[in-house]
Amino acid sequence: MVNHRDAELWEDFRNGDDYAFSQIYSIHSKKLYCYGLKFTSNSTLVEDAMQDLFSDLVKTRKNLGTTTNIQFYLLKSFKRRLFRQITKEKRYDLDKDEQQYVFEITYSIEHDIILEENASQKLQLLKKALETLTSRQKEAIYLRFTEELEYEMIAEIMNMSIESCRNLIYRTIKSLRSVLQSSSPNISLLFFFQKQSEN
Amino acid sequence: MEHKKYELYTTEDFILDKEFAHWVLFPNSAEDSFWMSYQSLHPEKINLMKEAALIINSLKPINPEIPEEKLEQIFRKIKYQHKTRHRLINITIRYAAAVTFLLTIGTVLWFSVKKNDPFPVEASLSSPQKGKVILANGTVHEFETEKTIIKQTVTGKTAINNDTVNVNAQEKTTNNPGLNQVIVPYGKNSEITLADGTHIWLNSGSQLSYPPKFDDKSREVYLSGEAFFEVAPDKTKPFYVNTSEFKIRVLGTKFNVSAYKEDQTIQTVLLEGKVSAGKNSFLAKTVDLSPGERLVYDKKDDEFKKDQVNVNLYASWINGYLIFENEPTTTVFKKLERYYDQRIIANEKLDKITFSGKLDLKENIRDVLENISFASQVKVTEENGQFIIN
Numbered sequence: 163m164v165n166h167r168d169a170e171l172w173e174d175f176r177n178g179d180d181y182a183f184s185q186i187y188s189i190h191s192k193k194l195y196c197y198g199l200k201f202t203s204n205s206t207l208v209e210d211a212m213q214d215l216f217s218d219l220v221k222t223r224k225n226l227g228t229t230t231n232i233q234f235y236l237l238k239s240f241k242r243r244l245f246r247q248i249t250k251e252k253r254y255d256l257d258k259d260e261q262q263y264v265f266e267i268t269y270s271i272e273h274d275i276i277l278e279e280n281a282s283q284k285l286q287l288l289k290k291a292l293e294t295l296t297s298r299q300k301e302a303i304y305l306r307f308t309e310e311l312e313y314e315m316i317a318e319i320m321n322m323s324i325e326s327c328r329n330l331i332y333r334t335i336k337s338l339r340s341v342l343q344s345s346s347p348n349i350s351l352l353f354f355f356q357k358q359s360e361n
Numbered sequence: 362m363e364h365k366k367y368e369l370y371t372t373e374d375f376i377l378d379k380e381f382a383h384w385v386l387f388p389n390s391a392e393d394s395f396w397m398s399y400q401s402l403h404p405e406k407i408n409l410m411k412e413a414a415l416i417i418n419s420l421k422p423i424n425p426e427i428p429e430e431k432l433e434q435i436f437r438k439i440k441y442q443h444k445t446r447h448r449l450i451n452i453t454i455r456y457a458a459a460v461t462f463l464l465t466i467g468t469v470l471w472f473s474v475k476k477n478d479p480f481p482v483e484a485s486l487s488s489p490q491k492g493k494v495i496l497a498n499g500t501v502h503e504f505e506t507e508k509t510i511i512k513q514t515v516t517g518k519t520a521i522n523n524d525t526v527n528v529n530a531q532e533k534t535t536n537n538p539g540l541n542q543v544i545v546p547y548g549k550n551s552e553i554t555l556a557d558g559t560h561i562w563l564n565s566g567s568q569l570s571y572p573p574k575f576d577d578k579s580r581e582v583y584l585s586g587e588a589f590f591e592v593a594p595d596k597t598k599p600f601y602v603n604t605s606e607f608k609i610r611v612l613g614t615k616f617n618v619s620a621y622k623e624d625q626t627i628q629t630v631l632l633e634g635k636v637s638a639g640k641n642s643f644l645a646k647t648v649d650l651s652p653g654e655r656l657v658y659d660k661k662d663d664e665f666k667k668d669q670v671n672v673n674l675y676a677s678w679i680n681g682y683l684i685f686e687n688e689p690t691t692t693v694f695k696k697l698e699r700y701y702d703q704r705i706i707a708n709e710k711l712d713k714i715t716f717s718g719k720l721d722l723k724e725n726i727r728d729v730l731e732n733i734s735f736a737s738q739v740k741v742t743e744e745n746g747q748f749i750i751n
Binding site: 303 | 372373376377379382383386412415416417419420421422423424425427431432435436438439442578
């Protein structure tokens, strides 16, 4: 998807237009900050990564390539810098060590008031299921549904093939849905499923 | 969008459908109509769609509140790093001048006006020009009424004096959204209601441009001349008034803006709510206004001044009269010239005389000038359709 407004804004920025820069910052800074806080609760690291990212953008603007999706460009570059900061602090390499990879999300389920019949029961099930997702699943879902990125972009940010990215998201959605399917009025079945998932 | 595409859709397919997910996450009236009509034609899909929507909604994160100041602070650091580099190569920084404002730096979005020319038509505003509404699709509608009522409906249609004239806004391509433009010549005025409920009184000799449909993030309009705004509150979409020199950011409030090209100053006066204003330039500082305050920008000195004023003086014109309080007579005549589209030539020495009082604009200009002459002991004569004042 080509975003002409982004392409133009980016072009203006590369050509030294300072309005364009402050505009890019004001549109994206909050999103980057929120994304960063999912990987670490240390906001200093997040801020350092942001400062690092934007300072470098200004410094190297003449040598930057074109982009038609500024948000994607920034997220990707920001994540790399944030991982560098986290690695420096914790002394382990996040890119290599999947075990240490954290992506924490608080889902808004409990805060939304949905007056749909049966919905609260269903939401409780979803909530439980969401808690069991892996960090990679959570991140992929976040990039897809909160940042609304295309599969190719998510794949690139998460360092995986497009195919496995698509699969990861599809499987995650399917697992969430299967939780709901079991929540039919048949209570005993529901109970059975919950027991199963606890094992 | 084609209905057929969804024929074999499962719940998962709906969840992974970008358009559907976007509609669930960010409901908007433009897409509402599509999905509502889809549902009514395909009731068998309603349960799937409900389930899909439930799951999509459950994926919403709660993002922590990031204070604006935090983001501004980071921004300042970035700029500062950049600046110190400049200082090394010995470029003087005019810091002192800048610091005199009380300010929040730049999270306001500054648009470069040169790119999006807000006034695509260079209109001459002198009579016998008619008023014009130029729609984003290029169609021009003229009007001759003294006071013209323009309404934009939620669907993006435009009505002028209760006649609907517009094509559907959705038919426009979104890549290069054009602007609707209202041009009010001298001697006329107009009242505009935008789709979001914002009410704008456009004074004589003014132009206002606005998109047929606001985007998801902000509401931007462009003004040359004078207008009084009653902005419909919407915290998620700040309202911006762009003038040639500065930009005003609003959250829902009543205020007046006077930004005539030929005037040396641009002013904004706040009646209710909160606005901030700043220059259209990089790292522009913004000045916050509280009710009862006026911000004057002097184009020549490039300076902002803020003071307390009687706000009613600045909003009275929308009700058909003008109130003045110790206003130089020259200013009074300038306003009358615009309002009545009549040339008034005033002796320069009158500049020192001030005028206080209320002028009813429903009267004709002769009577108005007579009232002034009576109150301030100036002499009014009429010559070749011009008024000369001594």
